Amino acid sequence: MKKTLTIILVVLFLAVSVSVLACEKSKGQTVYVPATHNWAITYPAVPIIEGGITRVLIRNINLDQTITLLSVDYYFYGVSSDPADDQEYSFLSDAIPIAPLTTVSYDVSEATADFPPAVQGNPGRPCVIVKWASELATCPPIIEAARILYVSNDGVTWNVRALAVTPGSIIKDSKKKR
8 A cells, every 4th residue: 555655656656746847839929028017206295206117028048048038018008098198118129049047138118218208107918029039849848027116115025927919929010110
């Protein structure tokens, strides 16, 4: 009985270990990252500063394979019923390589700095779309939005994981970026 139980536990341990190490390899993806814009509010009547900062982190988790970031684009839709109010911003002008075990990050405040004031204070529907590729099938990067909210000296942080909207393929650009 003891020997059977030991064998079952070893098999379960190996099964869990292998499933943790496995990844669904791909040569590229288009990935949706939920994000919010940055803001800061000062209340003149009381000494309180409130704000939020969002960073998009892209981590190449491969030990020996470089991946290429094709685009990292910030979209801000739903500001009003007028589509002319919708905003977009490209963090990259050209594709860039990400070396193995390297992380790159982008600050959403760079994207929203030139947005009109109505956009900067509006919750809207902001997101980041990341497109990446690799010559060989490889583990996808971990992509997430890290959010920091603060009021005076207190703060809270959390991360939101990205979702591959085209596992194993890349959506082609449908319009020109600014």
